[in-house]
Amino acid sequence: MTNTPPVPSRSSVLGRGSYRETLRIGEILRKETVGGLLLVAAAVLALVWANSPASESYFALRDLRIGYAPWHLELSLGAWASDGLLAIFFFLVGLELKREFVAGDLRQFSRSVVPIAAAAGGVAVPAVLYALVNLGNxxxxxxxxxPTATDIAFAVAVLAIIGSHLPSALRIFLLTLAVVDDLIAITIIAVFYSGDLAVGPLLLALVPLAVFTVVAQRHRRFFGTRPAAAWFILLPLGVVTWALVHASGIHATVAGVLLGFAIPVIRSQASGGPTAGPGLSEVFEHRFRPISAGFAVPVFAFFSAGVSAGGWGGLFSAVTDPVAVGIVLALVVGKPVGILGTTWLVTKLTRASLDRSLKWIDVFGVSLLAGIGFTVSLLVAELSFGQGSIHDDHAKVGILTASLLAALLASSVLVLRNRRYRAAEEADAVDADQDGIPDVYEQDGRP
Incomplete structure (x- = not known):
């Protein structure tokens, strides 16, 4: 009798994470939902105002300059929103990314490779499609x-509006995608969209950044068991770092990411032994996320989304401009193709399979949702063409059109699957032993 060797079981991708990670991601997305609704409201208000008889007052407000010129800080309100307020947003991006890879589920290569690869595909394919459409210009x-970044706030606002019970695995996948491609986008901004480099301010920025890092890493020595007090020292250091990076010609939002990376995620106990757990990053995230989601990003959207269409003729001219066509094609087609295609390719190359609780149509729906590129896309459009230029206005029309189309297409797919999602959500919530942790997470061994 011949003994047949056992067939190795295939690993799965996009499975549910730990219960701790699920709770954390759920809390983040609830805050982003409120921020997303405010973001949409601010964009609608800007569009209505910019196309109303009082449109001149909107643009006068956007272009009003305030600040101190000798420090290169006399900026328009629109520039303060994009250079200053968005630095808070990118500070949180830096915090979230570091936490994911230091103390989150993504510190394991097997769990991080798919969303990172998918994010890279979701950046590369749209960029190539846009370039092909505009090759002659x-x-x-x-x-x-x-069209490289995904707006997580806008995306989760859509989920809230359609009442989707999207599984936690897909929510984590979507958030990770958004965070990683935001990092890629800010790297692109730093490399390709910075102005003339001034070495002096850039070198000077390293001094407050280094002090910020030392104080943040040793905050328990300075502030004992009151880590919230650290921000009274760290905030001025962060502002100085931001101002010097801005003066250097590198886009100031880069300073936000660097400062976010400097905040510790691992908490050191009094004995000196490091343990994974909530640290200063959690304190700062709790304080700054409401400011980012509830104020900084909506204000930026208000000053950036306002574009005068110039009537039906102007709107037709805008949407048929190759700039707008390229953006719509890149976000609505390129994003899902890049994300879905890369995810499928990784599963084949690693001989893995999609988690049995999901189907490829679910990944397709999330990939469509990732085509909502709003906040960072508006920022890059302004950096590419200059605020108020014809190309910038047409790019904004393309971004708004693409984001709306992506939201509608994603909703049509996810709503069809919503009954299945609701049933899975109810099953995942069962806690038969009444210990506060759903049974399915204890079976998976990831509390």
């Missing part, structure tokens, strides 16, 4: 990075 080609 060197000026328009400057906008190749516009």
């Amino acid at each position: 060197p000026e328009a080609l400057r906008g190749w990075a516009i």
Whole structure:
């Protein structure tokens, strides 16, 4: 009798994470939902105002300059929103990314490879599609990075509006995608969209950044068991770092990411032994996320989304401009193709399979949702063409159109699956032993 060797079981991707991670992601997305609704409201208000008889007052407000000129800080309100307020948003991006890879589920390569690869595919394919559409126009080609990022706040606002019970695994996948491609986008901004580099301010920025890092890493020594007090020292250091990076010619939002990376995620106990757990990053995230989601990003959207269509003729001219066409094609087609295609390719190359609780149509729906590129796309459009230029206005029309189409298409797919999602959510919530942790997470061994 011949003994047949056992067939190795295939590993799965996009399975549920730990219960701790699920709770954390759920809390983040609840806050982003409120921020997303405010974001949409601010964008609608800007569009209505910019196309009303009082449109001149909107643009006068956006272009009003305030600040101290000798420090290169006399900026328009629109520039303060994009350079200053968005630094808070990117500070949280830095915090979230570091936490994911230091103390989150993504510190394991097997769990991080799929969302990272999918994010890379979701950046590369849209950029290539946009470039192909605008190949004959060197000026328009400057906008190749516009359709690279996913707006997580806008995306989760759509989920809230349609009442989707999207599984936690897909919510984690969507959030990770958004965070990683935001990091890619800010890297692109730093490399390709910075102005003339001034070495002096850049070198000077390293001093407050280094002090910020030392104080943040040793905050328990300075502040004992009151980590919240650290921000009274760290906030001025962060502002100085931001101002010097801004003066150097590198886009100031890069400072936000660097400062986020400097905040510790691992908490050191009094004995000196490091343990994974909530640290200063959690304190700062708790304080700054409401400011980012509830104020900084909506205000930026208000000053950036306002574009005068110029009537039906102007709107037709805008949506048929290759810049707008390239953006719509890149976000609505390129994003899902890049994300879904890369995820499928990784599963084949690693001989893995999709988690049995999901189907490829679910990944397709999330990939469509990732085509909502709003906040960072508006920022890159302004950096590419200059605020108020024809290409910038047409790019904004393309971003708004693409985001709306992506939201509608994703909703049509996810609503069809919502009954299945609701049933899975109810099953995952069962806690027969009444210990406060759903049974399915204890069976998976990831409390």
